[in-house]
Amino acid sequence: MPELPEVETVRRRLLTCLPGLLVRDVLLNDATVSEQSEPELRALLAGRRVTGLRRRGKYLIVDLGAPQRPGRQAEEPAAAAASAATAVSPAASAAPAASPALPAASPAAPSASPAAASAGPTVAVIHLRMTGQVLFRPGPAERPPRFVWLLEPRTELHFQDVRRFGRLWAFPPAREAEFFAGMGPEPFGEDFTVEYLRRELEGRRAPLKSFLMDQRRIAGVGNIYADEALFRARLHPLRASGSIGPREARRLHAALLETLQAGIDHEGSSIESFVDPAGVRGSFQEILSVYQRTGEPCRVCGTTLRRTVVGGRGTHFCPHCQPRRGGMSPGSRRLQGSETPPRPGKTAGGGPPAV
DNA sequence: AGTGGCTCCTGGCGGC
DNA sequence: TGCCGCCAGGAGCCAC
Structure with a gap:
């Protein structure tokens, strides 16, 4: 279960390979991973370079620069998507329709409009929840990743997530404070005294x-x-x-x-x-x-x-x-006095009972 | 306002 | 052997 140390580990590892890379395109194989649509996420993420990686609590934050060559964005990602959908995962197009009971995602999920956000830098926020895995340049996987970032030079970032609790958001930096409003201080920050x-x-x-x-x-x-x-x-x-x-x-x-x-x-x-x-x-x-x-x-x-x-x-x-x-x-x-006795063999119940 | 409980989701396990 | 049902957990939401 990813908590602060696990997300920090992911951040540090990604720091060695992700900054400077260009996000060519974003593919959603599972619409429930984000409350934002694939085109909306594409408008906020594609055509931008990764400029930084941060962490807030259990959230991983990817900073992206302003779009490069905005004129080319419209055609390039579409072509990339077509080739990648087959290369990455044959089942990619079999994504389920958005669930009617789409879980509300964030403390204060800002709904960014693609048009308004496409000019300046943006941030992508990922929460791994229970089983989320961010994999850089992954090998063949058993299941299609819930989303994929196609990167330039050619490589990929995959989000694998068996229990499908993980989430992805994208919005302009100005909305970040609103997104994290109400979250307590960072344990390693000055405020946590x-x-x-x-x-x-x-x-x-x-x-x-x-x-x-x-x-x-x-x-x-x-x-x-x-x-x-x-x-x-x-x-x-x-x-x-x-x-x-x-x-x-x-x-x-x-x-x-x-x-x-x-x-x-x-x-x-x-x-x-x-x-x-x-x-x-x-x-x-x-x-x-x-x-x-x-x-x-x-x-x-x-x-x-x-x-x-x-x-x-x-x-x-x-x-x-x-x-x-x-x-x-x-x-x-x-x-009081009613803690459950050791449960042998139970996944989260712990190990074998003491004699 | 603060708190507990339900919900989502899936694989793994126990029990029949 | 195979199937059913329960359990785990992060965080939003709702009821008390």
Whole structure:
């Protein structure tokens, strides 16, 4: 599951190959990948050079320059599309019709008009969600990519995404602030201080785990790194956010940064399907302390790790290292003492049961 | 306002 | 062996 470290890994890998390349054309094989149509995306992306790669939370941002030789755009991409549709994926044209219940895509999805946007630079924003993979110069694939960027010099960027939750947007830079409005600070940014964390925690009844995963509070933290950070901070995931004291907040702040940095250093966690744009797996999953280790012994104290559900998400913790003192969130009362026992063989339930 | 629960989507797994 | 149904999860949306 791509979270901040995985998206950062993708960004760093793409930095070595994507900037300077020209996007010749954009092909949508799956209309549901974007709320914008293929022609609309083409108008915003094709004929432009990649000028930069950034990340905001779990979003990957590709900066594109103003269109080059605008006069030629109309004919060239169409020809490229025709050749690529067969070369890339025979099933490309069999894209499903747009779902009637097209999921709304973004916090504040700006609908860019192609005509208005085609003159200046643009940004493309990609969210990998659960299983999205950005692959540079990919080999043959089992399934057609959900979208393809044809690049010059001749190569391709593919977006593979088994569960089809990933999304693509394109708009002028002026709309970026609106798009990301409401998203919390970057963990490695200046705004994410211990003071900020304390202020945000204060008075909240939601469980700590839910707080950490709320993108409005902190950008980029998902299920894996929330569980790992809470273990590192020795805080129970069901503690009420508002019950966290100053020292605990400092510990949580440090643990978050350390955990995310460790994820980046290990080039992400490849638990389900994460690979970087070169198809390389990360290694953070090899040093996980609690995530998906239900029933295994804690690496610190040997206690059998447990699993519960917080905010509908599988949550893994050590009952000894992460004690419950300090006040629980209201909804957690009924869960006390009822964490699910280890479930052998279950995908996300963790490993084999402890004897 | 804040919070929990449902929804999307698919592969993998358990159970019959 | 083969089929059915459940489960995982990021984030938008809705109800309470």
